[in-house]
Amino acid sequence: MLDSPGGPPTGMCHVGQRSQSIILDGEPPSRKEVGHGMARSTSRFPPRPLRRLLIAWAMSAATATEVESRATELLAAAVNSISPNDAARHVAALADDAFEGREGGSRGGRAAAAYIIEQIETLGFEPAGDGGSYLQSFGAGHRNILAMLPGSDPELAREIVIVGAHYDHVGYGKAGNSFGPFGFVHNGADDNASGVAGVIEVMESLVLLGERPRRTILVAFWDGEEQGLLGSRHFVRVRPAAVAGRPIAFCLNLDxxxxxxxxxxxxxxxxTGVELRSAIVAANNAPGTGASLDLSxxxxxxxxSDHHPFIMGRIPTMMLHTGLHDQYHRPSDDVNLVNFVGIAPVVRLTLALAVGMADAPQRPVFRAAALAESNATKRRLETRPPGGSSRGRWGIVTRPDPGEPAAPLVVNVAHGSPAQVGGLRAGDRLVAVDGHTFGDQTGMVALLTAAGDECRVEVERRGRLVELEFRAGGR
Ligand SMILES: [Zn+2]
Structure with missing residues (x-):
């Protein structure tokens, strides 16, 4: 992760939409008024295979087909290959003093690159760098490392899903890149040997999938991140022949x-992409393989970090990160403090998300509005605007979210209402009613309105799916 970032976008905290109306769930109509047709989700994301699995799970697997159970089996085999021991081995290797802190363009950086390429060759990924090699050279002796698993679909294989991590760190540390003490090897075990180990683990799992994902998966190990996102910036500007001119569907950065x-x-x-949140939630909750992490x-x-140049390149991009700490950009960011057990679920999530994105029928639509959004926007959206009141049987106030049309945001739950008694909280997102997903808030309202005296609701709460039951009249 890069210290001293350019700073947050200034003065912008709009969601890119005019003021959003609050929708109140209505009184119950006669049940005839609502057909089952409207329960069908019209959204193109999250990735359909994962979403199907998710829904099957939500419906007690009653509708799971053979195809899906096979997919689950294969994914489970791949997922089982992800182990804390493997992660520990790779992190320990990369964070060894012998690599002298892996500074971009240095001999330690080159030695670390040799280690990574050795892993790639063992796993049989194809070169995606310059002239049939794994390397993309640039700058002052810098090298990105690029390898790919070609997609299995004749059409979609042209499109690329990137899973990447920077492998460089700050070398011996100096005033501009370290919080000191300077002059000692900065092993960067967390920053970012951990991310590199994660990408290598994902590669190992992809090989075990049995059936290759439909889109091409490009694994990228960026150089020069700590010197100003040099490697990812270079790649966004200049791409090696193997991947030049091909659409990048999605990019995931581990830092x-x-x-x-x-x-x-x-x-x-x-x-940065429509329904990316739904996609990562589906991956996080996939039955048998889900990481079930608390997503913030x-x-x-x-x-x-390296997600930024891709977002500027209008590519839907996410980054996963376990947070800063006192050893950040200091020599003490070392192997003994890494939570290897904790790397495994992050890698599981990365695998499920990457495969889901690579298999989805449509690639996500970039949201330029994300550039004008911030945590301040989030806080404002999640708070009930003045003047809003709730009524209706369940006591729920939601607002639509253009970024996540199929997961309206709960902004208020009326005191003593069936929804509150049932455990609904402001900040939850509704994703299904009585086992049916919906395409937008209107569909959600229709389902809530049509429900009987008892209603089973699926909500997403901090990345986890929770099932709640509402009883009309608060019984
Ligand atoms: Zn860093």
């Missing part, structure tokens, strides 16, 4: 995933 605490994972960039969505778009 500092080695300090998971209280299962909390910070997710950046989920607003951060809406600020900062120039502090």
């Amino acid at each position: 500092m995933i080695g300090r998971l605490r209280n299962e909390r994972l910070i997710v950046y960039g989920a607003r 969505f951060d809406w600020d778009v900062l120039e502090d």
Whole structure:
């Protein structure tokens, strides 16, 4: 992760929409008025296979087909290959003093690159760098490392899903890049040997999938991140022949995933594509393989890691991060403090998300509005605006979210209402009613209105799916 970022976007905190209306769930009509047709989701994301699995799970697997159970089996085999021991081995290798802090363009950086390429060759990924090699050279002896798993779909294979992490760190540390003490090897075990280990683990799992994902998966190990996002910036500008001119459907950046605490994972960039949040939630909750982490969505778009150049390139992009700590950019960011057990669920989530994105029928639509959104926007949206009141049977006030049309945001729950008694909270997002997903808030309202005296509701709460039951009349 890059210290001293360029600073947050100034003075912008709009969601890119005019003022959003509050919708109140209505009185119950006769049940005949609402057909089942409207329960069908019209949204193109999250990735359909994962979403199907998710829905199957929500319906007690009653509708799971053979295809889906096979997919689950294969994914489970791949997921089972992800182990804390493997992560520990890679982090320990990369954070060894022998690599002298892996500064971009240095001999230690080159040695670290050799280690990474050795792993790639063992796994049989194809070169995606310059002239049939794994390297993309640029700048003052800098090298990105690029490898790919070609997609299985004749059409979609042209499109690319990127999973990347920077492998450089700050070398021996100096005033501009370290909080000191200077002159000692900065091993960067968390920043970002952890992310590199995560990408290598994802590669190992992809090989075990049995069936290759439909889109091409490009794994990228960026150089020069600590010197100003040099490697990712270069790649966005200039792409090697193997991947030049091909659409990038989605990019995922792992930066500092080695300090998971209280299962909390910070997710950046989920607003940069329509329904990216739904996609990562589906991956997080996939039956059997889900990481079930506590996802903390951060809406600020900062120039502090390799996700940023991709977002500026109008590519839907997310970054996963387990948070800063006292050893950040100091020699003490070392192997002994890494939570290896905690890397495994982050890698599981990365795998499920990458495969889901690679298999989805449509690629996500970039949201330029995300650039004008921030955590301040988030706070404002999640708070009940003045003048709003709730009524109706369940006592729920939601607002539509253009970034997540199929997951309206709960902004208020009336005191003593069936929804409150049932456990609904402001900040939750409704994703299904009585087992049916919906395309937008109107569909949600129709389902809530049509429901009987008892209503089963699926909500997303900090990345986890929770099932609640409402009883009309508060019984
Ligand atoms: Zn850093």
